[in-house]
Amino acid sequence: MSFFKKLFNSPKDKETKEQNLDLESLPLDQIFVRNFIKNNGKFLYCTTLEEVTENLAKIIQENSWDTLICNDSDLFKLTKTLTLKTKDTFDNALPFFTSCEHLIAENGSILFSSNQLKECKISELSDNFIVYATTSQFVKTNGDSLTGIKTRYLGNIPSNISAIKNYNPNSKEIDFMNYGNTNAKNLYLLLFEDL
Template sequence: MSFFKKLFSSPKPEQPKRTNLEFENLPVEQVFVKKFVENQGKFLYCTSLAEVTENIANIIKENSWEEIVCNDYDLQKLIKSVKVKTSEKLNNKKPLFVSCEHLIAENGSILFSSNQLKDSKISELSENFIVYATTSQLVKTKGESLAGIKTRYKGNIPSNISAIKRFNPSSKDDDFMSYGNTNSKNLYLLLFEDL
């Protein structure tokens, strides 16, 4: 803009900055659940480990699954009493019972890394996920989740960091930035209250 236009033009009224009222007015837990459910995720809140186990058994029964994949030793303890075969080898045929790195409130997504998925891409895995997470894993933004990973793992940051944001494999994503991304999963989230 030239000097004279700047001098003689009337000042434009300052636009108010847009803020995300959801983050200002609601706790992070409520924002996450709202976004997660909007993205068609299935949410089960658990206050005890017995409730977690009961919900896993109900999910397996509801879907008539005979075998699930679980490569996490701590999670295997949770499903020991559930009548289902388990294997540790990740594949695209059997439902996956897995933990995660973080639950991201701003978009209702779930962040994973090589600690959970090894070297498999999300798109290469089963369309059925059961995710175990705790309330202490909730963060507001993607930036906070990545900073949390950096802090937690210091000099040994995991690879294969990726997220699932859509929870209906048959839904279409109109966002051109997601073209070809097949990370949509039929996902059950077991959120355990640990705070």
């Protein structure tokens, strides 16, 4: 029996188990950031709303954008001090400034619903997303995010629940589990500390 155990318990398995234990001991925000960056995401940590606006301006300037899509009235207030045009109708040629439902730590993905996307599929939207999220939106797993939506909206659960996990639209990586998934986006995350 111990012969088979030695044969099938390779050192690689031990290393993977040790890495998973290390990840489990970290806080959710650190696990998310590690996975988010691994997936080519870009994030800016903000402690004030002024920082959020400043970082938004820097993102816009870096990419030479002059128009944003923003269909969230609360986020629209953040764009008022900036010298750019905003539209509230979707146009896949323009960057999309939006909020999200949850930040999922286990895989670094961001969950959206019809509250942000309306009836559009993520694949139909712009390749450029700027997402505003708060630290209170961290959840550990996909299941926790769906439970959070169910709890938050009770009898009025939003439709069109989708996630973005890959933040490089030009990626040629082929993963059998994601075959046909065209949700990859060039995504900036403005993460606001609200706890």
